[in-house]
Amino acid sequence: MLFCFPSISHISQPSCQPVRQVDLDETSLVISRQTDLNETFSVLPRMSYPQPFVDKPQRTDVLLMSPWLAPIMWEGTFNRDILNAQYRQKNFVVGVATFAVKKYVRFIEGFLGSANKFFLSGHRVNFYLFTDQPEKVPSMKLAPEKKLFTITVQSYSRWQDISMNRMDIISNHIRTHWRYEVDYLYSMDIDVQMFEHIGVEIIDTLVGTISSWQYTKPRDSNSYERRPESRAAIPSGEGDFYYAASFYGGSVSEVYKLTTACFKGVTEDRANGIEAKWHEESHLNKYLLYHKPTRLLSPEYYWDEELPRPQIIRVKRLSSVRKDLKEVRS
Numbered sequence: 395m396l397f398c399f400p401s402i403s404h405i406s407q408p409s410c411q412p413v414r415q416v417d418l419d420e421t422s423l424v425i426s427r428q429t430d431l432n433e434t435f436s437v438l439p440r441m442s443y444p445q446p447f448v449d450k451p452q453r454t455d456v457l458l459m460s461p462w463l464a465p466i467m468w469e470g471t472f473n474r475d476i477l478n479a480q481y482r483q484k485n486f487v488v489g490v491a492t493f494a495v496k497k498y499v500r501f502i503e504g505f506l507g508s509a510n511k512f513f514l515s516g517h518r519v520n521f522y523l524f525t526d527q528p529e530k531v532p533s534m535k536l537a538p539e540k541k542l543f544t545i546t547v548q549s550y551s552r553w554q555d556i557s558m559n560r561m562d563i564i565s566n567h568i569r570t571h572w573r574y575e576v577d578y579l580y581s582m583d584i585d586v587q588m589f590e591h592i593g594v595e596i597i598d599t600l601v602g603t604i605s606s607w608q609y610t611k612p613r614d615s616n617s618y619e620r621r622p623e624s625r626a627a628i629p630s631g632e633g634d635f636y637y638a639a640s641f642y643g644g645s646v647s648e649v650y651k652l653t654t655a656c657f658k659g660v661t662e663d664r665a666n667g668i669e670a671k672w673h674e675e676s677h678l679n680k681y682l683l684y685h686k687p688t689r690l691l692s693p694e695y696y697w698d699e700e701l702p703r704p705q706i707i708r709v710k711r712l713s714s715v716r717k718d719l720k721e722v723r724s
């Protein structure tokens with residue numbers, strides 16, 4: 395059985411996906427997609443690669459595992475060929491939600507051009523581009539396994555509202571569309587470009603990216619919201635890493651819980667006349683403190699262009715595009 399959504403305009407020759415069924419209830423989504431036994435027992439091609447040894451860590455200069463045993467992705471710690479071979483057996487579809495509202499349409503080409511090349515190269519990816527100006531989406535030739543869906547959204551006068559409302563739009567779209575269309579979902583800022591591969595090492599149940607601005611700071615000088623009046627408040631003395639809202643994701647059901655909870659916090663703050671210090675990023679940080687990510691992306695996965703690159707950052711996989719904040723947000 396095939397299923398298509400007529401409300402989404404298909405830009406790069408989409409084909410209908412087989413139906414996925416993720417059941418919604420109040421707090422969680424349960425994936426009831428049947429496992430194909432042929433997939434489970436299929437024989438892997440022989441691979442040749444250096445043997446891992448328990449007494450020879452791949453890197454000793456960085457933290458490879460959080461205290462709750464979530465692996466942290468760093469260049470030099472994984473073998474992409476092994477990961478790709480394992481992942482290919484699953485036939486997953488990954489969705490990427492990104493927004494280009496008002497002047498941010500100028501970033502679409504750089505984002506999509508680089509993501510087409512470097513994001514989950516060789517794997518099935520659906521890019522979902524939310525914009526108020528669908529006519530400005532450039533027609534781009536994407537790799538056969540990549541598809542672009544453009545979805546029209548309204549604009550808001552304040553840039554903070556555009557940024558914060560992403561949580562609501564993503565949560566709603568999971569309920570109406572994505573639970574049938576994709577297995578994993580990532581939200582990414584549009585004002586970024588990719589320079590190196592971002593592969594299946596990012597795939598896990600709940601994934602956060604450690605901010606490149608604050609990865610060495612003690613928790614009490616990080617940018618968490620500390621005012622107790624805000625729903626995003628994190629009490630002083632608490633906090634793990636500072637996570638960037640520009641890149642997070644996970645299974646459809648976990649991203650549903652995250653975006654729904656964060657937007658609830660935003661809505662309650664609005665009702666109480668308060669706005670968290672870093673908008674939805676503050677709410678995301680609160681959520682990920684109490685719902686620990688199952689995998690962390692090191693700052694390689696969101697390296698800010700303005701920062702000098704220390705030795706531990708061996709590759710810059712993704713970076714923000716320099717922008718005149720006042721001009722682009724006006």
Ligand SMILES: CC(=O)N[C@H]1[C@@H](OP(=O)(O)OP(=O)(O)OC[C@H]2O[C@@H](n3ccc(=O)[nH]c3=O)[C@H](O)[C@@H]2O)O[C@H](CO)[C@H](O)[C@@H]1O
Nearest residue numbers: 493494495498553556557583584585638639640672673675
């Ligand atoms: C690196 C990082 O931590 N980034 C966060 C930081 O970002 P930034 O300063 O990078 O925020 P930003 O200006 O990129 O806005 C976030 C995103 O919202 C969308 N957008 C925003 C304004 C607009 O007029 N049109 C539009 O489409 C667009 O997808 C953009 O990438 O703070 C923001 C809110 O305070 C968000 O939490 C960002 O994720």
Ligand SMILES: [Mn+2]
Nearest residue numbers: 583585640714
């Ligand atoms: Mn940004």
